[in-house]
Amino acid sequence: MLPSLMILGFLGLLFGFGLFIASRVFRVNVDVRIARVEHALPGANCGACGLAGCGAFAKAIVHGSADITGCIPGGDSVAHLVADIMGVEAKEVEKDVAILRCQGKDVQDRYEYQGVKTCAAAALIHGGPKSCLEGCIGFGDCCKVCPFDALHMKDGLPVVDEAKCKSCGKCVEACPKGLFDLQPIGKLVHVRCKNHELGKFVRKSCAVGCIACKKCEKICKFDAVHIENNLAVFDYEKCVSCGLCVKECPTGTIVNLRMERKTIGLWPIKKKEEVKTEAVESDAAQPQSEAQS
Amino acid sequence: MQEYILLFISIVLVNNFILAKFLGLCPFIGVSKQRKAAIGMGGAVIFVMTMASVVSWVVYRYLLAPTDSNLFYMMMGQGKVPADFDFTFLTTVVFILVIATLVQLVEMFLMKVVPPLYDALGIYLPLITTNCAVMGVALLNIKDFGMLQNAGVSLVKTALQGFGGGVGFMLVIFLMSGIRERLDQIEVPDALKGAPIAFICAGLMALAFMGFAGLGQ
Numbered sequence: 001m002l003p004s005l006m007i008l009g010f011l012g013l014l015f016g017f018g019l020f021i022a023s024r025v026f027r028v029n030v031d032v033r034i035a036r037v038e039h040a041l042p043g044a045n046c047g048a049c050g051l052a053g054c055g056a057f058a059k060a061i062v063h064g065s066a067d068i069t070g071c072i073p074g075g076d077s078v079a080h081l082v083a084d085i086m087g088v089e090a091k092e093v094e095k096d097v098a099i100l101r102c103q104g105k106d107v108q109d110r111y112e113y114q115g116v117k118t119c120a121a122a123a124l125i126h127g128g129p130k131s132c133l134e135g136c137i138g139f140g141d142c143c144k145v146c147p148f149d150a151l152h153m154k155d156g157l158p159v160v161d162e163a164k165c166k167s168c169g170k171c172v173e174a175c176p177k178g179l180f181d182l183q184p185i186g187k188l189v190h191v192r193c194k195n196h197e198l199g200k201f202v203r204k205s206c207a208v209g210c211i212a213c214k215k216c217e218k219i220c221k222f223d224a225v226h227i228e229n230n231l232a233v234f235d236y237e238k239c240v241s242c243g244l245c246v247k248e249c250p251t252g253t254i255v256n257l258r259m260e261r262k263t264i265g266l267w268p269i270k271k272k273e274e275v276k277t278e279a280v281e282s283d284a285a286q287p288q289s290e291a292q293s
Numbered sequence: 294m295q296e297y298i299l300l301f302i303s304i305v306l307v308n309n310f311i312l313a314k315f316l317g318l319c320p321f322i323g324v325s326k327q328r329k330a331a332i333g334m335g336g337a338v339i340f341v342m343t344m345a346s347v348v349s350w351v352v353y354r355y356l357l358a359p360t361d362s363n364l365f366y367m368m369m370g371q372g373k374v375p376a377d378f379d380f381t382f383l384t385t386v387v388f389i390l391v392i393a394t395l396v397q398l399v400e401m402f403l404m405k406v407v408p409p410l411y412d413a414l415g416i417y418l419p420l421i422t423t424n425c426a427v428m429g430v431a432l433l434n435i436k437d438f439g440m441l442q443n444a445g446v447s448l449v450k451t452a453l454q455g456f457g458g459g460v461g462f463m464l465v466i467f468l469m470s471g472i473r474e475r476l477d478q479i480e481v482p483d484a485l486k487g488a489p490i491a492f493i494c495a496g497l498m499a500l501a502f503m504g505f506a507g508l509g510q
Binding site for chain 1: 390
């Protein structure tokens with residue numbers, strides 16, 4: 001009994017003390033800025049910067065291998081915080097939002113699906129139960145992966161809360177139909193369909209799908225819309241979001257998001273100076289909380 | 294001399310820890326994706342295994358085993374026999390302590406001296422702590438050589454077996470990483486992508502290593 005205690009106690013003390021000395025000898029001084037930058041980042045570990053997580057991104061910033069504006073979800077505000085820590089000027093970041101390329105709410109089912117209620121599983125069985133093979137299946141895989149609570153199912157379709165969307169791209173990866181893509185918030189006009197079938201087949205399954213009538217292509221003054229594979233596709237480089245094609249579209253497939261964005265305050269886009277002055281005002285309004293933090 | 298060479302070859306090829314004893318499979322599958330990381334891991338395991346063998350031998354020989362050289366027997370053994378000082382039931386617990394401490398030490402050392410290697414090994418470095426191959430070699434050592442009369446021979450054989458075990462581990466994990474780097478280039482059926490095909494390759498390698506069984510009886 002006693003010798004056993006002595007053996008374990010002695011060895012424990014010896015090794016513990018040895019490790020203590022070793023930790024002193026092999027101490028590594030980590031750059032304090034890494035922790036500060038990591039603290040300034042959103043901490044969602046979404047991977048939109050292309051690195052493994054916020055920790056890896058903070059390390060890359062401090063080591064100079066990543067751009068300080070690389071955090072897309074954090075946007076301008078985080079870029080400014082990081083710029084302050086690193087002591088450099090921040091450039092402006094244009095915010096992207098996720099755009100859903102489908103608005104088929106009343107699409108009929110081809111068969112009764114009784115499997116696991118995820119889009120990924122449903123898509124494996126003949127491309128999903130919906131009669132439109134390229135449209136939204138509606139089990140909301142995208143809503144489940146969104147780390148910012150910016151996606152919610154409404155009437156069988158996911159709705160992007162553009163104020164919350166940080167364009168991390170999780171939904172783009174999650175959708176088995178590839179219905180999401182990220183577009184700059186300045187682009188207001190979008191085609192909400194991804195069906196490449198001929199117009200008459202699209203008509204059968206969905207009232208609001210693109211039937212490739214080419215009206216948008218004809219009316220566009222900027223050569224920005226083209227019918228490719230029976231589907232209207234935008235060239236966002238050329239599109240100026242004038243909205244002519246929206247009025248012309250007979251099925252309502254092309255939508256203009258100007259009003260929606262106006263109501264939630266995302267349009268017109270605030271310039272950097274305005275953001276800054278606003279931030280200053282809000283700082284002045286809450287000096288207490290600032291001092292506490 | 295021939296005895297030692299045979300011992301080394303036996304533990305590296307014939308009784309290889311991964312492919313013959315099936316110990317340490319977690320890092321074997323986990324770190325064998327890139328050759329560079331595999332060599333680093335192999336190096337770390339060689340170091341830990343050798344050190345663990347030597348330290349655990351010292352602890353076993355002078356604290357736990359019922360021999361003449363047991364410290365307790367020497368201190369308060371008047372009128373008693375060495376068999377009264379048999380603490381071998383503590384072997385497992387003490388060896389875990391030894392190995393965990395050593396791994397901590399290696400981790401600190403690498404973080405200071407070779408940071409790229411530290412990053413490359415990632416989670417698998419602390420996992421050497423729970424690498425059964427390290428524990429396995431320590432226990433195998435005391436089973437094979439722990440009770441040898443000559444302390445010097447016992448220690449040298451122990452160290453050699455620990456070192457050889459590490460070399461065997463490194464050899465196999467390096468070969469595996471070379472195979473897996475090539476596996477990434479070719480088209481593998483979807484169901485077998487990643488770990489499954491790696492396990493199949495490991496099985497084939499184990500079969501090939503069985504060919505060494507006749508070597509150095």
